[in-house]
Amino acid sequence: MNAPGRSRMTASKIFTGLVLACLALLPPGPAAADTEAGGVRFEDWTRVAESDLVLNGAGLRDMFVIRIYALGLYLPRATGDARQAIAMAGPKRLRLVTLREVDADRFLDGLRKGLEKNHAAAELAGLKARMDRFAGAIRAVAPLAKGSVVSMDLMPDGATRLGLNGKA
Secondary structure, three states: OOOOOOOHHHHHHHHHHHHHHHHHHOOOOOOOOOEEEOOEEEOOEEEEOOEEEEEEEEEEEEEOOEEEEEEEEEEOOOOOOHHHHHHOOOOEEEEEEEOOOEOHHHHHHHHHHHHHHHOOHHHHHHHHHHHHHHHHHHHHHOOEOOOOEEEEEEOOOOOEEEEEOOEO
16 A cells, blocks of 8 residues: 555654554563564564564554554564664564554544654654555544454555555
């Protein structure tokens, strides 16, 4: 679901915001093998762009007392430092598994809030067109059924690849 003509720098900034939002939800430090969050098992490694990535952490996104999704962050090597995670060379993956049916607005609202916490208003304004395309891709497949797997991969060339249930 790559957006044509996407700026690599902008895609990278969007992914960086998502990584920061993800890190805020995860327990500090590297994950243990066979990590589980909200009943979802996260493999201790995955492969993106012919690179092995390790599970850095897994956690839950709640809205009030309702669990919305479990997510895991995969990096080239484990770190408990957000700056290191963002600066780390190589591909990265956010893997998100819905714990209930999630409509597009609820899903996108959580991502938007994460970006807002980590970007200045001017930066957000610069990301608006790209985020609108991303929102369009999510709305095209929403609502996300319980158990849907969304992967967001930052590729080595800076592009972001969105996948749903194992399909890019």
